[in-house]
Amino acid sequence: MEQNDSKNRTDFFTEIGIALRRDGYDTSVPDNGLLPVLVDRLPLCRISETGSVRYRDADIGSVERKDALHEVTQTAETVSEYMKLMDAAPLLKAQGLDETYRLLADFNGVVLAGHATRYGVQFVTWDWDYEKTGVTQGHYMSNNYTAAKQDFAVRSGLIRRGQLFSPEQLTELSRCVQAVLDDQNELTCDQETLLRETQEQIETLVPNLQQRMAQEQSAFSQPTM
Numbered sequence: 001m002e003q004n005d006s007k008n009r010t011d012f013f014t015e016i017g018i019a020l021r022r023d024g025y026d027t028s029v030p031d032n033g034l035l036p037v038l039v040d041r042l043p044l045c046r047i048s049e050t051g052s053v054r055y056r057d058a059d060i061g062s063v064e065r066k067d068a069l070h071e072v073t074q075t076a077e078t079v080s081e082y083m084k085l086m087d088a089a090p091l092l093k094a095q096g097l098d099e100t101y102r103l104l105a106d107f108n109g110v111v112l113a114g115h116a117t118r119y120g121v122q123f124v125t126w127d128w129d130y131e132k133t134g135v136t137q138g139h140y141m142s143n144n145y146t147a148a149k150q151d152f153a154v155r156s157g158l159i160r161r162g163q164l165f166s167p168e169q170l171t172e173l174s175r176c177v178q179a180v181l182d183d184q185n186e187l188t189c190d191q192e193t194l195l196r197e198t199q200e201q202i203e204t205l206v207p208n209l210q211q212r213m214a215q216e217q218s219a220f221s222q223p224t225m
Helices: 002-022 063-088 145-155 167-182 189-205 209-221
Strands: 034-039 042-048 102-107 110-115 122-128 135-140
Touching (some): 002 034, 063 110, 063 145, 135 145, 167 189
Antiparallel strands (some): 122 135
């Protein structure tokens, strides 16, 4: 049992390290069951084998580092979620598959599968064939677990595509909400509360929201020819 726990812990740290480096963060060797995360070679936080994030207030001294902590926390939660699923999921048995895929979800003739590689877990959605012996029409999502889940939900009919908003749409919605809040002379308390809750929800959905808004503002302020 201890050997399996050690292997799972190592797999999680390997996967979260890949995911964080892909997002531009640095990691060092795990110490006492915690994976150190650095930004610009300075400590930001540490991640446990369960995916929880620990940090010191002294290491979060700016808005940029606070945003970075938020992004790292969301990444840790996401990786922890799908690594637990990968560990418990059965093999996807389908004709024509050359690699080992784990069956993460199966609904209404659509499957969501994950495949562990040296570059991190890769995700894909497929349709079952008519006899449910093979899969077809693959949508390959690379390492993007969130996009894979959304694609599965839409393909399987769990939600309508029109219910999903892109990061660009959410960024512009947040900008509009902030503009209304800045000029709130005619807002009721209930309206203001609802708008602030909406803005907080958007910030959760778009970890780098402030960076996106700053980039768009910079683009808008550039003179046009």
